[in-house]
Amino acid sequence: MDDFSALLGGFQVALSWHNVGFMIVGVLLGIVVGVLPGLGGPNGVAILLPLTFGMDPTSAIILLSSIYWGALFGGAITSILFNIPGEAWSVATTFDGYPMAQEGRAGEALTAAFTASFIGAISGVLLITFVAPLVAKFALRFGPAEFFAVFLLTFCSFIGMGKDNRIKILVSLCIGFLLAGVGMDTISGDLRMTFDVAELMRGFDFLVVVIGLFGVSEIFLTVEEGLAFKGKKAAIDLKVVLRTWAGLPRYWATLIRSSIVGMWMGVTPGGAIAASFMGYGLAKRFSKRGDNFGKGEIEGVLAPETAAHAAGTAALLPMLALGIPGSATAAVLLGGLMIWGLQPGPMLFVEQKDFVWGLIASMYLGNVAGLLIVLATVPLFAAIMRIPFAIVAPIILVVCAIGAYTVGNSIFDIWLMLLFGVVGYVFKKLGFPLAPMVLALVLGDRAEDAFRQALLGSGGSLNVFWANGLVTTLVVLSAILLFWGPLSDLIGWAKGRGKSSGGASPSAAR
Amino acid sequence: MSLSADIEQPDDPGARGPSKRAVEIVVSLILIGLAAAVLYDSYGRGAGWNGGPESGFFPARVGWIFLAGSLFLLVQAFREPPAIFATWSQLLMVAKVFGPLALFVVLVEPLGIYVAAAIFTAVFMPIVGGARWHTILLTSVLVPLVCFFVFEIEFLVPLPKGPLEAMFGY
Amino acid sequence: MKQLFAAACAVACVTAAPAYAWEPTKPIEIVVPFGPGGASDQMARTLQGLIQKHSLSPQPVIVVNKPAAAGGEAMMDIQKSARDPHKLLTTSSGIYMTPLSTKMPVNWRDFTPVAMLAQDEFLIWAQGSAPYKTLTEFIEAAKTASPPFKIGGAGSKREDDLITFALGAETGVKFAYIPYKSGGETSTQLAGGHIQASTGNPSEEIGSFKGGTAKPLCLLSEKRMRYTTKVANDMSWSDVPTCGEQGVKFTYNMLRGIFMPGRVTPEQQAFYVDMFKKAVETPEWKDYLERSGLLPDFRDGKPFEEFLTADEAKHKELMGKAGFLPTN
Structure with missing residues (x-):
């Protein structure tokens, strides 16, 4: 139990007055950058980095990682209140969070999101504390074929949501894939589908598209339906937190499943974004109330938030243990570590024990601090729903435009945001599902890259996708998930038509 | 295929609007056009299998599926039961929001995002209604100022700036 | 307030440091044509830290990542920003390789070379x-x-x-x-x-x-x-x-240098050349060079341009042999 005493020592370091102060400052700042679309954890970390050069490394990393926790918490707020994902990984939170807010359950949704984030983050930290070296080694087993299989699994766990028009699901998926393909192709170095337009060279950024599709289009819809947020005025007080908590233990299965999905996706750099979609998809698939997903089901908020945070936290593990950044923020933190002359990697745990355990202890404390701070703000944020539309709408639109601009420092992106606002409006009215498009946009090119890298390595042979146990398992799991609908129907039928077969179960899209 | 095919709604003359079928048809035609552009671009670069997929391989395959899907949507659109997409008055409201927003984006380039935001807010709020003039004035001044403070000064995120900011030395 | 400060500095700085014909009047953006955490980004962030620590510039430095299209996005941005003296671009061989392999309409000759800071090893x-x-x-x-x-x-x-x-x-x-x-x-x-x-x-x-x-x-x-x-x-x-x-x-060695947008004045260029001359003398920079295994090689003005011309020709030849140049 050598590590355990080291961890206690870490708590002592982290609990000093000035470190707790840094933690609170960091979390607050993180919430701010998390709430504003376009500013993200990497911004906050990168901007504060120069300020930390004068501090001792432990305090500095506590301050910086607290921004990270704050940003993870903050991303959910705008998703739930305005249907605008503050961060890419909170897209899936909008699916049920926003409908909940419209029903006047914003406080409940926020509490659920924050609590789920906390549970996810803590499970990620537990992973880092107890099994760091072991799991870090596992991350190394992911080559291109395995990556492709992970993305395939994410698609398969998500596709088949809802009983929308299946051709429209397919078309929406295609649009996402094609948008993801615009710009420079990593494998060949060619520019694709840019039609010699310089602005298209950068491709379509995920956040710009999502701000338009979800946020701006929502304003259009609201205006069309009579100029007011449909949010009913709910009683706003801190009791909503306790009431929501009382209902949470019921969803233990979803919470555990999402934690595992998240930890796994964080360690294998699949990332928080993929984790949130997969968490949501699986919860919908396996929940008894799966049909209610998308209409304001609390489980639909818990699942993606838990997974995203477990992934976001677990992403720090490969960085600390191997020096491999699992996310953009982790990459900036990594740069920061090296500026202090600390070299991440296995030796860090040996040479810089105080630092590592101080950081790990601060992960526990930072998340506790973060949870307390964000819960205290629930009434405040829920109260935003009471501000008249005429005031809130221009603010939302201005902030959206700023967010779209900051992604690539390009005014063209603001035009794109507007365009996708119109696209989102028309598509929502015509019943095109937007989620498959977003998922394909975020994972499409990565899946394609991985597929082609795998084939380059194998000399064009498709055998790589069942070359070892890991990749085979993933591919088989994907297939099972894809055919889960028909499969479960079959099982139900085989069990002797006791229950009248549900008929249209949420089955696969193809 | 008339775009503005009014559907007879005998009960309420205000509830007229473009038919859903017309919009579906227009959308699927646009999608077909996009699919054609994708296919043209992909085959232009090479969509074959040369020791592994070429750069156009995946877009071309997805493009064909996309084309088929869009064509199917077009056919489906003609079988759409008559319904309206949105009433003209609803669309007018949407246009009233879209107009100022487009103006805002146009103004970002010459005036900078902050001044454009102030103008946008000042135009948008009276159109939407429900706010008194002093609220409008306050909001359209405060929002850009707060944004300027947060982004330009606190987070050092450079946003587009125009002549006004230049006068103050930014 | 700011002007007052600038005026006060103008008086005080004359005695402390050589007077410049031009000084930055707003924050300086260093555009990095790669994502955060990469080698170019680390260099930019190291520079950002030491420029601020040693007060080499009267204005703060901001690092902006523009990684899309293998750095093409960043180069297009610098090209569009002609006459803007508050933008810098960190460069590597990509400054010729990306335009050569993609026919992107950018050329380093449209930019203002400031200085080569080091050569990176492979x-x-x-x-x-x-x-x-x-x-x-x-x-x-x-x-x-x-x-x-x-x-x-x-x-x-x-x-x-x-x-x-x-x-x-x-x-x-x-x-x-x-x-x-x-x-x-x-x-x-x-x-x-x-x-x-x-x-x-x-x-x-x-x-x-x-x-x-x-x-x-x-x-x-x-x-x-x-x-x-x-x-x-x-x-x-x-x-x-x-x-x-x-x-x-x-x-194979790769330059690590700094460019400015085109059509800036010689005074503006001179300020940055001088700033980087001082920057490469700081202990933080030397630490960085050693940590990253870089070969110190500071060049500005004519020698830098000659290096660029020769290096570009070399790349063009190599890329031609490797079949990286577009055929049509």
Whole structure:
């Protein structure tokens, strides 16, 4: 139990007055950058980095990682209140969070999101504390074929949501894939589908598209339906937190499943974004109330938030243990570590024990601090729903435009945001599902890259996708998930038509 | 295929609007056009299998599926039961929001995002209604100022700036 | 208030430092044509820190990442910002390679060269536990391998791809080049043994080197590195043999420099040249050079331009041989 005493020592370091102060400052700042679309954890970390050069490394990393926790918490707020994902990984939170807010359950949704984030983050930290070296080694087993299989699994766990028009699901998926393909192709170095337009060279950024599709289009819809947020005025007080908590233990299965999905996706750099979609998809698939997903089901908020945070936290593990950044923020933190002359990697745990355990202890404390701070703000944020539309709408639109601009420092992106606002409006009215498009946009090119890298390595042979146990398992799991609908129907039928077969179960899209 | 095919709604003359079928048809035609552009671009670069997929391989395959899907949507659109997409008055409201927003984006380039935001807010709020003039004035001044403070000064995120900011030395 | 401060500084600074004909009046943006965490980003952030620490500029420095289109986005941005003296661009060989391989309408001659700060080294790395310890052994093993050995690197038709091609051409061995999104990703893939070797800067692999998951086979330079401090496994950078010592004559170095947008005034250019001259003298910069295994090589003005012209011609020839230039 050598590590355990080291961890206690870490708590002592982290609990000093000035470190707790840094933690609170960091979390607050993180919430701010998390709430504003376009500013993200990497911004906050990168901007504060120069300020930390004068501090001792432990305090500095506590301050910086607290921004990270704050940003993870903050991303959910705008998703739930305005249907605008503050961060890419909170897209899936909008699916049920926003409908909940419209029903006047914003406080409940926020509490659920924050609590789920906390549970996810803590499970990620537990992973880092107890099994760091072991799991870090596992991350190394992911080559291109395995990556492709992970993305395939994410698609398969998500596709088949809802009983929308299946051709429209397919078309929406295609649009996402094609948008993801615009710009420079990593494998060949060619520019694709840019039609010699310089602005298209950068491709379509995920956040710009999502701000338009979800946020701006929502304003259009609201205006069309009579100029007011449909949010009913709910009683706003801190009791909503306790009431929501009382209902949470019921969803233990979803919470555990999402934690595992998240930890796994964080360690294998699949990332928080993929984790949130997969968490949501699986919860919908396996929940008894799966049909209610998308209409304001609390489980639909818990699942993606838990997974995203477990992934976001677990992403720090490969960085600390191997020096491999699992996310953009982790990459900036990594740069920061090296500026202090600390070299991440296995030796860090040996040479810089105080630092590592101080950081790990601060992960526990930072998340506790973060949870307390964000819960205290629930009434405040829920109260935003009471501000008249005429005031809130221009603010939302201005902030959206700023967010779209900051992604690539390009005014063209603001035009794109507007365009996708119109696209989102028309598509929502015509019943095109937007989620498959977003998922394909975020994972499409990565899946394609991985597929082609795998084939380059194998000399064009498709055998790589069942070359070892890991990749085979993933591919088989994907297939099972894809055919889960028909499969479960079959099982139900085989069990002797006791229950009248549900008929249209949420089955696969193809 | 008339775009503005009014559907007879005998009960309420205000509830007229473009038919859903017309919009579906227009959308699927646009999608077909996009699919054609994708296919043209992909085959232009090479969509074959040369020791592994070429750069156009995946877009071309997805493009064909996309084309088929869009064509199917077009056919489906003609079988759409008559319904309206949105009433003209609803669309007018949407246009009233879209107009100022487009103006805002146009103004970002010459005036900078902050001044454009102030103008946008000042135009948008009276159109939407429900706010008194002093609220409008306050909001359209405060929002850009707060944004300027947060982004330009606190987070050092450079946003587009125009002549006004230049006068103050930014 | 700001003007007052500027005026006060103008008086005070005259005595302290040489007066400049021009000084920045708003925050300086350093545009990095790669994502956060990469080698260029680390250099920009190191510069950001030390410029502020040593008050080399009256205005703060901001780092902006524009990684899209293999740096093309950043170059297009600088091209659009002609006459803007508050923008800088960090550069590597990409400044000619990206336009050459994609026909992107940008050319470094439209920009204002400020200074070359250093030259980056390239090494050939193998997985830490691999059986081969030298380049010679690696080539021997590669000759009989089927499917061919995989060499990973960042991007397609870029530095790493070029080196892999040259290595294959000189030794007559067939390699499969696997392009990844970044040096960091390549490093992970090498550590996991999914590729047999990678080409990369010292800064990209130093983490794996120290952690034992990667080892250097040889240095693609005329001379060994000068740093004798032990890095890992009782090895210092200077202990890494050059590829030339092992019979492979190809060498490759990459500039790390700074550009400004086009059509700025000579005074504006002079301010930055002077600023970077001071920056490369700071202890933080020297630490950074050693940590990242960079070759100090400061050039400005004419020598820098001559270097760029010669280096571009060299790249054009190499890329032509490798078939990286677009045919149509």
